[in-house]
Every structure is written in C-alpha cells, then in structure tokens.
Amino acid sequence: MPELTYAQAVNAALRRALEERPEVVVYGEDVGKPGGVHGVTRGLHRSFGDRVFDTPISESSILGSAIGMSMVGLRPVVEIMWADFVFVAFDQLINQASNVRYVSRGELTAPITVRMQQGAAPGACAQHSQSIEAFLAHIPGLRVALPSNPQDAYDITLAAIAADDPTVVIENRTLYHSMRSEVSFAEQWPVSRAARVVRSGTDITAVTWGATVNAVLSAAAMLDERAGIDVEVIDLRWLNPLDDEAVALSLSNTGALAVVHEANQTGGFGAEIVARMTERGIPLSPPPLRIATPDMRIPAAPSLLSAVVPSADLIARRLEAAVTSR
Amino acid sequence: MDEHPRLDLLRMMWRIRLFEERVLELHRAGEVVGSVHLCIGQEAIAVGACSELRLPGDAVFATYRGHGWALACGVDVEVLFAELLGRETGINGGRGGSAYFSAPQYGFYGENSIVGAHLPIAVGAAMATAWTGNGRVCLAVCGDGAMNQGSVAEALNFAAIRNAPVVFVVENNVYSELTPIAAMVREPRLVERARPYGIPAQRVDGNDAAAVAVSVRSAVGRCRDGGGPVLIEAMTQRLVGHYIGDAQLYRPAGEVDAARDGDPLVVAAAQAQARGVSSRDLSELEQAVRREVDDACARALDAPRADASNVREHVYA
Numbered sequence: 001m002p003e004l005t006y007a008q009a010v011n012a013a014l015r016r017a018l019e020e021r022p023e024v025v026v027y028g029e030d031v032g033k034p035g036g037v038h039g040v041t042r043g044l045h046r047s048f049g050d051r052v053f054d055t056p057i058s059e060s061s062i063l064g065s066a067i068g069m070s071m072v073g074l075r076p077v078v079e080i081m082w083a084d085f086v087f088v089a090f091d092q093l094i095n096q097a098s099n100v101r102y103v104s105r106g107e108l109t110a111p112i113t114v115r116m117q118q119g120a121a122p123g124a125c126a127q128h129s130q131s132i133e134a135f136l137a138h139i140p141g142l143r144v145a146l147p148s149n150p151q152d153a154y155d156i157t158l159a160a161i162a163a164d165d166p167t168v169v170i171e172n173r174t175l176y177h178s179m180r181s182e183v184s185f186a187e188q189w190p191v192s193r194a195a196r197v198v199r200s201g202t203d204i205t206a207v208t209w210g211a212t213v214n215a216v217l218s219a220a221a222m223l224d225e226r227a228g229i230d231v232e233v234i235d236l237r238w239l240n241p242l243d244d245e246a247v248a249l250s251l252s253n254t255g256a257l258a259v260v261h262e263a264n265q266t267g268g269f270g271a272e273i274v275a276r277m278t279e280r281g282i283p284l285s286p287p288p289l290r291i292a293t294p295d296m297r298i299p300a301a302p303s304l305l306s307a308v309v310p311s312a313d314l315i316a317r318r319l320e321a322a323v324t325s326r
Numbered sequence: 327m328d329e330h331p332r333l334d335l336l337r338m339m340w341r342i343r344l345f346e347e348r349v350l351e352l353h354r355a356g357e358v359v360g361s362v363h364l365c366i367g368q369e370a371i372a373v374g375a376c377s378e379l380r381l382p383g384d385a386v387f388a389t390y391r392g393h394g395w396a397l398a399c400g401v402d403v404e405v406l407f408a409e410l411l412g413r414e415t416g417i418n419g420g421r422g423g424s425a426y427f428s429a430p431q432y433g434f435y436g437e438n439s440i441v442g443a444h445l446p447i448a449v450g451a452a453m454a455t456a457w458t459g460n461g462r463v464c465l466a467v468c469g470d471g472a473m474n475q476g477s478v479a480e481a482l483n484f485a486a487i488r489n490a491p492v493v494f495v496v497e498n499n500v501y502s503e504l505t506p507i508a509a510m511v512r513e514p515r516l517v518e519r520a521r522p523y524g525i526p527a528q529r530v531d532g533n534d535a536a537a538v539a540v541s542v543r544s545a546v547g548r549c550r551d552g553g554g555p556v557l558i559e560a561m562t563q564r565l566v567g568h569y570i571g572d573a574q575l576y577r578p579a580g581e582v583d584a585a586r587d588g589d590p591l592v593v594a595a596a597q598a599q600a601r602g603v604s605s606r607d608l609s610e611l612e613q614a615v616r617r618e619v620d621d622a623c624a625r626a627l628d629a630p631r632a633d634a635s636n637v638r639e640h641v642y643a
Contacts, residue, residue: 025457051457056487058480064446065484069454071435071447072385072462091477095440096447103426104436105419106640140641164643 004183007040007176009150010115012183013157014041014077018048021075024161026052028062028079028115037081038117038176059089066112067097067166075161076112083118083132083170090135097166098141113160117171119211119262120293120309122302129298129305131263133210136168137239137272143167144239145193146210150181152237155190162189172211179214195243197250201232203323204256206315207247207273209236212262218312219319229323239269244276251282258289258322260315265292289322291315333603333611335377335535336594339369340615342394343591345403346566348623349393349410349424353570357627358410362424365394367533367565370590371497372398374538375465378546382433387448387466390425391497392437395467399434401427403619407626420632421640442468442475445494449481452490452555463549465542467495471502473516482523482557491549493542494525494557497532499564504576520557532560533590536597563588 004012017024026044028036032054035042045052055062059080066076080086086093093114100110120129136144143165147153153171160167198213199220208216213235220231232250236243251257257277259270274288291310299305346366352358365372368391376386376398388395396406401417409416410424417429428436435451438444448466455462472478473496485492496516500507508514520527526548530541538560545556563585567574574582586592595608 023457056480056483058446058484060443060477061446061449061480061484064443064477064481065450065453068387068447068450068452068464070450071430072451072454073458074454076450089477091440091443092446096438096443099426101643102640103418103422104428104430104640105421107418108428108430108436109643111643143642 001182001184003180004150005177006150006153006171006179007038009154009183010040010157010171011042011044012185013154014044015047016185017077017158017161018044018051021161023073023075024051024077025069025074026077027055029055029057029081031079036079038173040176041079059085060092063089063092063114064096066114067092067100067110070110070112071100071108077161078112078114080114080116082128083116084127084130086116086132093136093142093166093168094139098139101165102141109164110166111164112166114166114168115157115171116168117173119172119174120298120305121174122305125300126298131261133170133239134263134267134269137269141166142240144170145237146170146239147237148210148213148235150179150183154183154185155192156237158189159191159193162191170210174211193238193241193243195234195236195238195246197232197246198235199231199233201230202254203230204258204319205232205234205247205250205254206258206260206319207234207236207270208260209239210262212260212310215310215312216260216315219315222312222316223320227320229320231319244273247273247277248280248282251277251284255283255285256323256326257284258291258319260291260310262293262309264295265290266295268292286322286325289318291318332536332539332594333598335373335539336591336598337611337615338373338398339535339591339594340612341403341619342369342373342397344616344619345397345406346393348619350570352410358424360423362410362570363391363568364566364570365391367585367589368497368499368562369394370535370594371467371495371532371538371560371562374535375495375542377539378542379433379463379465382431383460384433384462385435385448385451385464386433387435387444387451387464388437389441389444389468389472390437390439391469392427393424396427396429396434396437399429399432401429401432401434402622404622404626407623408629411626412632413626413629414632415626415629416632442472442478445478445481446484449485449488449490449492452485452492453488455491461550462491463546464492465495466492467497469502470496470498470500470507470516471510473519474502474510482520482525485555486523486525489552489554492555493545493549494555495542496557496559497562498559499562501564501568503568504572517557517559525555525557527557527559529559529561532562533588533593535590535594565589
C-alpha cells in the first residue's frame with residue numbers, strides 16, 4: 001500500500017474518479033492549472049485537461065453551476081477554497097441543492113460533491129478559521145462528512161462522488177501535508193458511511209470528528225499514561241447520515257459521554273449527539289460533557305488562538321475531571 | 327416576421343391566460359393557498375421563447391412567476407392545476423406548489439423562488455453540454471429585479487467565460503417586486519448589463535410573441551453554433567399584482583388600464599386578423615381552450631389530496 005499524505009489521498013480519489021467515471025468534472029478557484037491553493041488538485045488538470053478547470057471568484061456560480069450540471073447527468077466535484085467562503089453562496093446549498101430532489105419528487109437530483117477545508121491554525125484569521133459543520137448538518141437533503149486521516153479522505157471522497165445526494169466533504173488543511181499513512185485502494189468504490197471506533201476504552205466515550213479526532217487520541221493517550229483512564233474514541237466521519245447506533249453501543253459499555261469539537265459550543269453538532277443519546281434514555285454518569293471552542297470569534301495571534309481552541313491538554317483535563325467526578 | 331399567423335402561439339397564450347385567471351378564482355375560493363405569482367400580461371415571452379426551443383432536449387429554468395413557462399414547455403394543464411391544489415396527481419405530487427413546478431420530461435427544469443438563484447444553475451446545465459455533446463441549449467428567465475442580485479452578475483460572467491450555450495431572458499415588467507425598477511437602477515436599459523460581460527444582447531417587445539420568437543431563434547442559433555450566451559431583455563407589463571392579493575397601491579392611476587392596450591393577447595389577435603383570420607375563428611379558438619382549461623381544472627379538483635403517508639420520501643436518494 002502506498003503511503004500518502006491526506007492531500008495526496010484526496011488527490012488520488014479525485015484522479016480515480018476522473019479515470020473511472022467520465023461524468024466527473026472537478027473545478028473551483030485555482031483548482032486547475034495552479035493545482036489548488038493547498039495543492040490538493042495538483043496534476044489533475046495536466047492529466048484530464050478541461051475536465052479540471054479554474055473558475056472566477058464566484059462561489060454562487062461554482063455551487064450553482066454544479067447543481068445545474070448534476071441535474072443533467074454530470075457528477076461535478078467543486079471546491080470551496082475555505083469553508084468560511086461558502087456563506088457567500090449558502091443559498092445554493094441550503095435553498096437549492098437540498099431541495100432539488102424533494103420538490104421534484106425525485107424527478108430531478110443534484111449529486112454534487114462539494115469539497116472545502118476548515119479549522120483554526122496558527123496564523124489563520126477570523127474569516128479563515130471557523131468550523132461550520134453544524135450549519136450544514138442541520139440541512140435535510142445534504143450529506144456531510146469530515147475525514148480525519150488519509151484513508152478516510154480517500155474513501156469518503158469517493159463515497160461522496162458516488163452518492164446520489166448533494167454531499168459536502170469538509171477537509172482540514174492542518175492535516176493536508178502533516179499527516180501521512182498507508183492508504184489502500186479497494187477495487188470497489190468505498191460506500192461505508194459508518195462511524196469508527198478509533199480507540200477502544202471502558203471509562204468514557206469521546207465522540208468527535210475531523211481533525212479533532214487526532215487531538216482526542218492524544219488526550220486519550222495522556223490520560224491512559226498519567227491516570228489510567230481508558231477513553232473510547234469514536235470518529236463519526238459522517239454527520240449525515242449519522243451513525244448514532246455506534247455511539248449508543250459504545251455508551252452501553254462506558255456509561256459516560258463527552259462530545260468534542262472545534263466548532264463553538266452553542267448549537268454545535270455535539271449537542272445533537274447528547275440529545276439523541278439522552279432521548280434514548282441511556283443512563284449516563286457523569287452528565288454528558290461538551291468540549292468545544294467557547295462562543296466567541298477566532299483571534300489571529302497564535303497565543304490567543306491556543307487559549308480558546310480545544311487542545312489535547314484541555315481535552316485530557318476535562319475528560320479526567322468528568323471521569324473522576326463519578 | 328412569419329408569413330403565416332402564429333395561431334399556435336395565440337392558442338398557448340390563451341391557455342396560460344385562462345389557466346392563470348382560474349388560479350386566481352381558485353385562490354379567492356380558498357382552494358389554492360399561499361403565495362402565488364401570476365404572469366397575466368407577460369404570456370408572450372414564455373410562448374414566443376419556448377416555440378423556438380427543442381423540448382425536452384433543451385432546458386428551461388424559470389422563476390416563481392413560471393406557470394406560463396411550464397405550460398409553454400408543454401406541461402399538461404391538469405397536472406399543474408393539481409399541483410397548485412395540493413393533489414396527489416400534481417406534477418410534483420404537492421411537494422412543489424406554485425413556485426416550484428418542475429417537469430424535466432418536458433425540458434422544464436423548474437421554477438425557483440429565490441430571486442436570481444437559478445441563473446448559475448442554468449449556466450451549469452449549459453456548461454454540461456461541453457462534455458455531454460448533446461447540443462442542449464438552456465434558457466434562464468428572470469425578472470428585471472433579479473438583475474440586481476449578485477448571483478446574476480456571477481452567472482453572466484461565468485457563462486461568458488465558459489462560452490456556455492445559455493439564453494438569458496429578462497422579463498422586464500418595470501417592477502422589481504413592488505418597486506419601480508427605474509428607481510433601483512441608474513441605467514434603466516437592462517440590456518446594457520450584458521455588454522461588459524462580452525455577451526451580445528437585444529431588447530425586444532415582450533408583448534409580441536412573434537417578435538420574441540424571432541429574437542430567441544437567433545439567440546438559440548448562436549448558442550447551437552458555439553457562439554456562447556446571449557441576453558434578451560423583453561419589455562412587458564404585469565396586468566395583475568406581484569402576487570395574488572397585492573393591492574398595487576404603488577402603481578400610478580391608469581397605468582394598468584393603459585397597459586391593457588398592449589395586452590399580448592390583443593396584440594396577437596390583431597396580428598392574426600391582419601393576416602385574414604376571422605374574429606369568429608379567433609373566438610372559437612378561445613372557446614376551445616376555455617373548455618380544455620375548465621375540464622382540466624374539474625379533473626384536478628376531483629383528484630385525491632396528496633398522500634401524506636409518503637411525505638418524508640425523496641429527501642434523500
């Protein structure tokens with residue numbers, strides 16, 4: 001199996017889709033000849049010509065045109081350069097793509113894939129750092145996934161392209177070139193939209209997704225070493241469809257729940273997990289715990305940023321306090 | 327101008343007019359509920375334009391004032407009544423309603439009630455032709471007010487840069503919803519918006535279906551020949567409110583009455599008579615369409631209400 005970075009894994013998935021499905025086209029701002037501002041689409045234009053192309057800085061038209069193409073049989077994969085930019089064109093996802101199938105009673109469909117990347121990183125700024133998955137996961141008709149590693153980046157990208165629903169894949173630029181691992185290219189296109197237990201444990205279930213999975217795994221390793229606390233970590237991978245069975249199953253063993261995300265707390269997707277598990281009547285002790293960025297804006301200075309975005313240290317402290325309070 | 331009278335256009339205009347008048351009655355009777363935007367007075371644009379498309383191969387993207395466009399694409403009168411009435415037999419089974427009719431089997435890719443949102447979508451469907459090679463031309467219609475939306479500005483440039491085979495038809499009824507468009511733009515000739523994008527454009531009399539047809543024929547031909555997008559500004563007037571129930575207090579006294587002189591049905595009837603069609607033949611044409619619309623409405627009213635047992639179907643694949 002080849003060892004790929006996260007960015008290379010996305011690239012490999014796009015290349016395979018372009019090779020195997022003639023109805024796939026890939027486009028967005030600087031996606032073609034420049035190969036993307038983060039290099040994710042590098043080399044694709046050279047290999048596939050005008051099926052991989054650059055667009056004006058026009059997010060509404062990037063998303064809207066993809067919807068139109070998909071209504072007549074193509075499978076466009078479009079990039080929104082930074083997740084924050086999708087708000088310029090939110091209408092196209094929330095009023096348009098999500099409604100195509102329903103209001104036409106299935107006579108029309110919009111199988112688009114929208115790639116974007118999100119999250120805070122040192123040196124990023126207020127309008128290039130937000131975690132926006134809850135906005136998208138709130139919308140019936142859209143599918144939403146957040147790969148946390150190269151294999152998932154490959155698998156989820158292909159699953160999104162194969163899906164007959166409009167699907168948003170939220171990548172994370174902090175992982176693009178820093179995370180490298182072996183990636184297997186299964187003969188069949190991956191279709192699984194299940195959550196994954198990335199670390200088994202007995203004391204508390206920590207539910208997370210995207211780049212935060214790695215922070216939670218670091219926290220779990222710290223707690224194991226310093227306090228003998230055994231954290232089970234679930235990477236949801238897909239927020240829609242949501243594999244809440246996987247969470248419930250884990251809670252039947254641990255009896256304790258934490259949700260961890262980089263998005264700010266109020267209305268965050270973690271609250272949905274807590275609500276669903278509470279509705280199931282699963283007895284939880286201590287009460288469910290939300291670990292998130294506080295409800296505030298994202299500061300520019302690295303020292304300010306690290307004071308608000310959940311770090312592995314902070315996650316470990318909060319989990320430890322919860323488990324020891326029991 | 328065609329040498330023969332375009333009675334096909336007149337028949338379709340009558341179909342739309344009588345459909346819309348019946349919708350108004352059904353709304354007043356409480357049979358049709360919610361926001362409804364009639365196209366009375368604007369029928370000639372849809373009818374003239376669609377007569378020049380190859381449907382269903384070509385694709386039309388319309389606005390919430392789109393009943394006439396659906397009919398002009400050939401969608402059956404009854405299933406549109408049924409849709410408005412929330413019946414199971416509606417073209418979209420009651421999921422769409424007045425502002426979201428769609429019938430791709432007729433080349434009608436739907437209405438939209440977000441002003442200007444469908445232009446990028448239409449451009450994308452047109453861009454697809456580069457890969458599908460099926461010669462499809464897309465037509466996106468919007469109102470004058472939509473020309474002030476960002477998505478429309480984006481779509482014009484996107485279409486131009488991709489040389490997409492799309493015809494933009496701007497129905498300029500001189501009101502941006504309830505506000506005169508002249509008060510919302512410094513250059514009231516919206517056709518001028520196209521030139522900076524490198525898009526050829528033409529202003530036509532939107533109350534003359536035959537003139538609209540001639541203009542659209544040229545635009546569609548240019549698209550099919552690989553010439554890229556074209557914009558047509560079709561001048562018209564609404565003879566009714568922006569929506570059913572709009573008291574139109576913002577319109578100057580006498581404006582609507584004056585506009586009736588330019589009623590596209592009057593224009594088309596006069597053209598037909600000038601070419602030797604008798605007033606008796608015209609009257610019979612109208613009566614035949616009236617019977618058709620009456621019968622279709624009666625059947626739609628008799629149909630069962632949309633089945634709520636499957637209301638959650640079609641959210642996802």
